[in-house]
Amino acid sequence: MIGVFSYLVFFACIVLVLGIMALGLNLQWGYTGLFNAGVVGFYAIGAYTHAILITAPRPELIGNLGLPWIVGILGAMAASAFAAWVIGLATIRLRDDYLAIATFGIATTIQLVTLNWDGLTGGAQGLSAIPRPLVGWFETPLGFSLWYLGLLVAVVGVLYWALERILNSPWGRVLKAIREDETAAIALGKSARSFRLQAFVLGSTLMGLAGALYVSFIGFVSPFDFLPILTFQVWAMVIVGGSGNNKGALLGALTVWAIWASSGVLISKLVPPAYAAQGGAIQVILIGLLLVASLLFRPRGLIGEVPVVSRRADD
């Protein structure tokens, strides 16, 4: 039983890291209507910044400063925010699909940079021996996972609370107004460009934070962590969970990742050993079917957006 518990704790940690990314994308797409197809790029910037800042110095690599863990986390957020700001200035006026193409290209570029800038990122071999916070205090992997789960729950709790507050403030209502009708929002005197940029930077900062929290949980980072499939997974989480609802984004992260992980378990249990080599293909089909089914039965997501009516609607 302890094994199952240990696995579930580990699983929950990954879900929460993915959940942070889903919250970031939900802010961008669910509330503001920004089609960011480069989620993984900002995740990569956060992950590598953290790894480079906190890993102990090595002669063959520049960077690797051996700074405290918290500096790595804050640095990762700052770096991804800055990157999002620069990228946002150049691309934010692009509409839907154009923004998607631009951000997708940028994410691919970032991944290629991490693959080729050997001196900084370790290239294809990746960066290993990234310190995990307080790992020395725990004798078992389960102990460390439990502490990390507590940390992630706290981080996600704070993020959720903060996002709910700002999104229910006038600022959040402007974002929704832009999403629904940008021209009308501009006519009301709001600078759509500025608000879109703010949402883009804030959402991308969360993605960077997720990247930093992921590598400090795993202790290893390489360019293969940042393939485009991850962007697709985070999108699936937001859509399946219900875009425009932060609870939905978190539930989506849980649901999609549970489908991904449990389908593999199911295949390894049900497919006879002789056909195990073909089981992988069945798993991919199963994942696709479950995602399609969830969209057919819950087209607005598991928890859709809560309709908001003005307090003065009855007047």
Add this chain to the structure above:
Amino acid sequence: MKRWIAISAAMALSVMLAPADAAAQANCPVKIGGVLPLTGSMGPITKKIAESAQLAVEHINQGGGIKGCQVQFILRDDQGQPTVGVDAAKYLVEVERVPAFTGTISSGVTGPIIASITGPSKVVQISCCSTATPFTVDGRSQGYFFRTLPTSKTQAVATAHEMARRGLKKTALIYVNTDFGQDMSRFIKLATPKLGGEIVVEVPYNDNQPSYRAEVTKALAAKPESLLLIGFPKDAVTIVREWLSLGGSQKIALNNSMRVKDFVDGVGGRFLNEAFGMDNAQVAGPTVDAFNKSFEEKYKYDSKGPGVHTQYDAMMVLGLAMNIAKDLTGPSIKDAVRQVHTAGGATVGTGPDEFKKAVELIKAGKLIKYHGATGPIEFDANGDVTGPALVWKIVNGEIVTDHVISIDEMQALFKKIDG
């Protein structure tokens, strides 16, 4: 809707929980895990690799299994994605309670598995195919990670050995600035002094430049007696020509990539009569043939392809080590992996009959020496294996084989260098 979620969650949980209870009741079957990219970009080459692993499991079971139990091989797909692979490995280790598993192919997936699972949880992992050097060198695996394919270390050590044998004392090293070149030069620098030579200067070069005069001049400034060039043929032609025209020695050592006619013709064969190079030698022997035959019989196509032979050996090593280990825990198996090939032991090969023979020897308390689908398998201090190397030279513009450094000689060299 809520009920539907609750029911499906309960079902998923019950499926996940079932194996843990079963494992608590009986010790048979013995479980071995596997994590391989069955789908994704590596999917096409992984099919044969997975089949090879299954063939090995079949042979282990026909040969008596592990400690009298049949082996259950639980294979999971990592889809070439690190998060998926880590999750699969974590599940195998925690829920299925496997003490050892094999995998995986992409270094980008193997790395996080070693860092977050293999090392911390103390389970044995043997990979058929991940080559990145830091895995076994930087200590993250805590000795629990092994691999059955020779790394670039084999070629580097063979080169250092051959240079020493030919009496090349002061050598300039020029290498291509890629992960391959860096890896090679690192091992060359480690091995050369221990075999009596000296690298007097090392100069990295970037590929596809029109001229390498600056690099060559820098190398010659150290007054070397010979040149060791690690790189690729096109740029190597330019470098060697400039080296010779600036008065460099004709005693030139080369790596495997230069074993092509284009390179020899590009430089001019008459300048290369004192040059020699290295390559990995083709592994041959009865145990290799036996594996090829049984693979073809089972799957009706040949066993050619990357990772097929090394994966078979990875599984067989696990099967033997788990028989040798005093109990089926990670630390015991880790120590036993090093006893799969013991000097003076009785040689055992591939296939069910040989496995049976090995199990009987182990039961009788005798030592064994495993010769697998890739020849003799012996792990060095880092958990890497070595293979035989081949020395070639150029005679009248033709590339000819000089001699082969056998795997036993290679292992002796490794011992000398690792101390």
